[in-house]
Amino acid sequence: MATPSLSKSKLIAQWQCPKRLHLEKHHPDFGQVSARTRALWATGHRVGDVAQQLYGAPGSVEIEFDRRIGLMIRKTRDLIDGGADYPIFEATFRYEGVLIRVDALIPHGDGWRVVEIKASTSVKDYHVLDCAIQDWVLRNSGIDVTSISLAHIDNQFVYQGDGQYAGLLVEHDLTDEVRTLEPAVLELVAAARDAVAGPMPLIDVGKQCTSPYECQFIEHCWPNDSAYPISGLAGDKAKLGEYVALGYKDICDVPAEDISAPTQQRIHRVTCSGEPEILAGAAREFSALPYPRYYLDFETIGPPIPFWPGTRPYAAVAIQWSCHIESAPREFRHEEFLDLSGAPPMRALALSLIETLGDSGPVLMWSNYEKLVINNLVELLPDLEKPLQAIVDRLYDMQPVVKENYYHPDMLGSWSIKAVMPTINPDMDYAGLEGIKEGTAASEGFIEAIQPETSIERKAELDIQLRRYCRFDTEAMVEILKFFAEGRA
Secondary structure, X not given: OOOOOEEHHHHHHHHHOHHHHHHHHHOHHHOOOOHHHHHHHHHHHHHHHHHHHHHOOOOOEEOOOOOOHHHHHHHHHHHHHOOOOOOEEOEEEEEOOEEEEEOEEEEEOOEEXXXXXXXXXXXXXXXXXXXXXXXXXXXXXXXXXXXXXXXXXXXXXXXXXXXXXXXOEEEEEOHHHHHOOHHHHHHHHHHHHHHHHOOOOOOOOOHHHOOXXXXXXHHHHOOOOOOOEHHHHOOOHHHHHHHHHOOOOEHHHOOHHHOOOHHHHHHHHHHHHOOOEEOOHHHHHHXXXXXXXXXXXXXXXXXXXXXXXXXXXXXOEEEEXXXXXXXXXXXXXXXXXXXXXXXXXXXXXXXXXXXXXXXOOOEEEOOOHHHHHHHHHHHHOHHHHHHHHHHHOOEEEHHHHHHHHEEOHHHOOOOOHHHHHHHHOOOOOHHHOOOOOOHHHHHHHHHHHOOOOOOHHHHHXXXXXXXXXXXXXXXXXXXXXXXXXXXXX
16 A cells, blocks of 8 residues: 655644544545634745745745645755755655655755744744654755754734834744654654544544644534534533533533533523523613713734734734714714725824714723724824723723623524624624625735735725625624613513
């Protein structure tokens, strides 16, 4: 039997879950890649591009991807055998069926220094294993590896502009740690071959389904053929996995006496009753709120590679807001801000927000995210600290009030606004939006819209979708408050 081909990513999949690797190789069609995962892939590509800028030198070469893997390997070998004295990016090697592509292979004395680039902000255990796999393949391919390091993003880096990203990456020498892991690599490779060649491994669902990566086979592996699947009980994935291993598929299959966490007890009780739980506290709280009321929602971007001066990697930068203003009972108007010119929008956004919100009345939000966003604006615009802080002091979080006083079986363990809203008004379901219907898509849509190469037609389409999505959030907040405060609950 031929030795199965295994990429480094496939070995990491084996480390996370042998069943995942088996499914990736034999039943990829069972998987569903989420928008969040696709965004993470795009993030990795962006960081890789900047890394080449930072680690490049005259003559640097990138081995471009080619489905003819053998061609990539030959190009790499030809460069090295030809005496390359410059960095090689995506250098490609294969040893005993294990394929790797090296982010940066840099000449160092008589050998080569290896730098693996990650979009994370710290070194993780699986990063060290990742580097150990690279080291094993390289040294067995005849490459003199003088050191192997991992470079990750420094989230305290402040971009100064002009495409200058020196200091963005922090490098850690992992050589000594990596060299101790060779036996673990050998075991991992052997186990991966077994997982690929043999029958599907019998692995119970659990925390490995979402850590360190969200597995694309969650919907396949977790029971989902009941009205209220176990995953909707919320809480720790490991504990939920134990319920599944016992044969429970539906929340109501779990004996009540086996549940100890108060939130899970509540979810279980309400789900099994079939009737939503509506307590009086939300009505009292919401009806007591004075006028004017401001229902506020931000959209943000947090790219790993900042593209506006003064911003940091992954910091939530406000790019859009929507606000429904209730000046008196049932008297509403809507205001919004969105600038797709590509210019830094933060100052204009902040000034328009300050003007719109005035100096009195509660500013309603869903979860505490808006507070974080405004505090980030203060960091970027210190001269506006006083009026922005005044807004922070007026923020009122609706979510804890709803969480304390309301649960509907169809929320499936979540009090996100996207989970709550359809249970209150079925006609207002985020799933019915066209195009952009969640935050990750909004962020990616904004970034696409401001690119010079984006067509006028596509920009106009994204403008409509972004405004509609952000407005939908504040409309939902209005509907939720009315549901409780006006006694419709």
